[in-house]
Amino acid sequence: MPAMIAPSPSPRSHLFFTIPLFFLLCISPVSASKNVRFDFRSFTFRNVTLLGDSYLRNDAVGLTRDLSVPASSSGTVIYNSPIAFFDPLTNSSASFWTRFTFSVTNVNSGASFGDGLTFFLSPDNLTLGSPGGYLGLVNSSQLTKNRFVAVEFDTRLDDLFRDPNDNHVGLDVDSLISVKTADPVARGIDLKSGKLINTWVVYRSDEKIVNVYMSYSSFRPENPILSVDIDLSSYFKEFMYVGFSASTEGSTELHTIQDWTFETSGFSNANAPPRQPHNVSDNMVIPLIPMGNSGNGSHKKLGLGLGIAGPAFFFVVLSVFGWVSVRRCKKLTGELKDFSPEFLKGPKEFQYVELKTATRGFHSSRIVGHGSFGTVYKAVFAPSGATFAVKRSKHTHEGRTEFLAELSIIACLRHKNLVQLQGWCAEKGELLLVYEFMPNGSLDKVLYQESVEGTTLLKWPQRYNIAMGIASVLSYLHQECEQQVIHRDIKTSNIMLDGNLNPRLGDFGLARLMDHDKSPVSTLTAGTMGYLAPEYLQYGKATEKTDVFSFGVVLLEVACGRRPIQKEQDSQKMVNLVDWVWSLHSEDKIIEAADKRLNGEFSEDEMKKLLLIGLSCANPSCDDRLSMRRVLQILNNEASLPALSKSKPSLTFSCSLPLSIDEIVSDCEKSARASPVYEITIKTES
Missing domain, CATH: 2.60.120.200 (Jelly Rolls)
Incomplete structure (x- = not known):
């Protein structure tokens, strides 16, 4: 700002005028508008x-x-x-x-x-x-x-x-x-x-x-x-x-x-201070008053007063900054206190400094993955050598929301096929979760990694065991928890493998809790393309059936060794995995969908069972999808497979169902604004 020198006030009036002026200039920007x-x-x-x-x-x-x-x-x-x-x-x-x-x-x-x-x-x-x-x-x-x-x-x-x-x-x-x-x-x-x-x-x-x-x-x-x-x-x-x-x-x-x-x-130029006189620094706010041999004693006293005011001003600013930081910390602490006492006594509260040291200052060389919540680091604690996975929040409101969601959900869950929460940390503006470390990484990396001989690293018994484990944990989340848990992001990159290649479901940053007898929650569609059920894309309503659809795609990946959407090498055409397997099923050639890298070393009955379960779960009609409990029973040979149409059911659309925009986009706001949305109906060809 330009130097401001009052014509004749006393040094004391200068002092008391300058401090609040400096304070206001610091905490109240000239304009809130910023370039983006x-x-x-x-x-x-x-x-x-x-x-x-x-x-x-x-x-x-x-x-x-x-x-x-x-x-x-x-x-x-x-x-x-x-x-x-x-x-x-x-x-x-x-x-x-x-x-x-x-x-x-x-x-x-x-x-x-x-x-x-x-x-x-x-x-x-x-x-x-x-x-x-x-x-x-x-x-x-x-x-x-x-x-x-x-x-x-x-x-x-x-x-x-x-x-x-x-x-x-x-x-x-x-x-x-x-x-x-x-x-x-x-x-x-x-x-x-x-x-x-x-x-x-x-x-x-x-x-x-x-x-x-x-x-x-x-x-x-x-x-x-x-x-x-x-x-x-x-x-x-x-x-x-x-x-x-x-x-x-x-x-x-x-x-x-x-x-x-x-x-x-344009805003930075509009708000930039005009050029200062040559004896005033562009970075100075305090006016520089000549202190030479002018003989003006009042100027000397004024300079002394401002010399005292400067440190006082910075002390005030520092106090305000500290007050804001403490308030933010208390707010987060208050949110954490909302969790049950059992949770607070369970997973350990880590200190930020020990997590930072264990990850070498969150160094890029320690990154082992990325989730909906943020970045995952490998943490090695000295001198014990204990290894954990630390998930670090993105510094956004969404990251904070997902941190609290994951913390409140997974801290209450216990299942052998879940990645176990070990602790948490909320310091220095950081939101961190500490999990047990999975040495074999995620399923997608292992499934699509080939050995030197060109064969798969996952044999058929391991694949079938992975299918059983994920079916078991989803049945637990959907039917056995006090509150039903909808994961919303079931995919191979969110399934981790422990040292024995047993599956562990992780990444609950997008999960939602709901009572078993309540209607599905309308939310902004979240998840990963290729795994999203058609009705979820259409209406944004996450239910257990949307998780079942994603699980069906994962089963087909495990059996076929192909990604949900994959480009054909010859035609460069993008092929949907569900469509591809269903076309083979319609020609009674479904066994040809088996991963060629297995070299035929699999149980044909189990392979066919896994493929048919995958199609049944990925059925476009949510009403015709299996429940996870039924899937688990079929995999355990305790129930038989239901009949499956030879042709994939097709989707048609009509304008018969009006839904408000807010029902599709937000589960928080309610308004009267309405717009026609299209209903999905299913036509099955036998």
């Missing part, structure tokens, strides 16, 4: 929120349904955190630029296209519009309800919104009637080509202009496809959300976002 930047080369559930029909697949976002039959669909993906676009204290607006790569393809060659996608800014993080020409951005019954600034990439001519053609780019402000449009085909860009299109949207607040650039290459062209002179500051709210939307109506058009970079600028 993120760069997603791949997408996860941690950085974006999915609404409507949008989904994650192969680290990319699909915005509309991937169906081979024409359908109506709309979906939205939104960056999780609000972004500052306007600073009321300085009356300044942000500039921004974004780069993203998208593609518009059609499942059926020669079929009709429509309707398109948008990049948008909105004050609402629940923006989801109607299918068709509404581009998933506005509601057909309330055209003026949603507020937004958007760039549309429209692939259908719609007279209602005065579209110039069926292949255009436009700037939309609170309406789908564009402020201005442009034809990308004139620049050699076909929106419906199916190719990856690199796009840049740039807004300069000082020049009041929006430019949109598009290219098939990674280099931004010199000239924009669309340029609009417009002042967006009047449309900017203090905080807004950014995202993408898309829609179809009677078409099989697919809209995919591959990567996304976004950045705002």
Whole structure:
């Protein structure tokens, strides 16, 4: 800040005026607005929120349904955190630029296209519009309800919104009637080509202009496809959300976002202090008053007073910082005290310093894995040599929530096929869980690791034992605990193997507790693509049946030695494991799905049993899936396999079930906002 020297007050008044002034300047920033930047080369559930029909697949976002039959669909993906676009204290607006790569393809060659996608800014993080020409951005019954600034990439001519053609780019402000449009085909860009299109949207607040650039290459062209002179500051709210939307109506058009970079600028310049006089440091707040031979005694006294005020000021700041830290610590301690006394007397409370020492300062060389909760380190305690696995929280609100979830759940569970919790630590802003160490790592690493001779390291008896162990622990979680535990992230990388290759289920960061007689909880869809049940992707409702579906995929992996979604070497086509095994079953060739690396060294009856159980558990119809208790009985030869359709049941969609957005997205907030969601019905071909 510039030096501030009062004209004539006394030294004492200087002293008492300066301390509170310094204090306020320190703890109250000139502006809360900050520039933001993120760069997603791949997408996860941690950085974006999915609404409507949008989904994650192969680290990319699909915005509309991937169906081979024409359908109506709309979906939205939104960056999780609000972004500052306007600073009321300085009356300044942000500039921004974004780069993203998208593609518009059609499942059926020669079929009709429509309707398109948008990049948008909105004050609402629940923006989801109607299918068709509404581009998933506005509601057909309330055209003026949603507020937004958007760039549309429209692939259908719609007279209602005065579209110039069926292949255009436009700037939309609170309406789908564009402020201005442009034809990308004139620049050699076909929106419906199916190719990856690199796009840049740039807004300069000082020049009041929006430019949109598009290219098939990674280099931004010199000239924009669309340029609009417009002042967006009047449309900017203090905080807004950014995202993408898309829609179809009677078409099989697919809209995919591959990567996304976004950045705002302008606030740091608006808040930067002006240049100081030459005798005042840019880093100083305390005014420098000449103390030379001026003969002015009051100046000397004032300098002395400020010399005393400076240390006092820093003492106040230090006290405030300490007070805030203590409050945070007490808050976490209070949350931990909510757990039962049995828990607090059970697992050991470790000291942060001993965990840091055992992991060599959480060195990268000690990393043994990553979970939904955070990073896992190998910890070796001297001098005993005892080895543990330490899970370190990500420093986010989500990480804290998942820490408490995992701590409260797994501390109360006891089963031989669970990774056993040994202790915990909550110090220095760190959230840490300590588990027994699994020397053989995760199942996926062992299952897909080949020996020198090209054979598998997991023999058939070990595989069957793994299937039995996971079935047993899931039966325990679903039916035998006081409260039912829904894991929500069953996959081979979350199944650990001990020294004898016995399975241990871990990573409860996404788990949820619920009473056995309660309805399933609606949550934001979480988990890993390839393992997610279709109804979970559709409605976001986690139940024991969604765990059963994931378990079925794991069984097929164990039996076949193939990943849930795998690229064929010859055709480079992505093949779904469940579809592949079911196609063999329909031809009475299911035994051919067995892992070739086993070289036929397995029990054919057991192999066939495991494959059929896997298909039964991964049935698209949740009502037709087995319970984990029944699975365990079949594996133990205490029950017989139910009849299984030769053909995989197909999915069709209808608009008969209205669900609110909040039922799909959040299990906390309730509101009256509603939007049609599509019901899954099952057709079985015998």
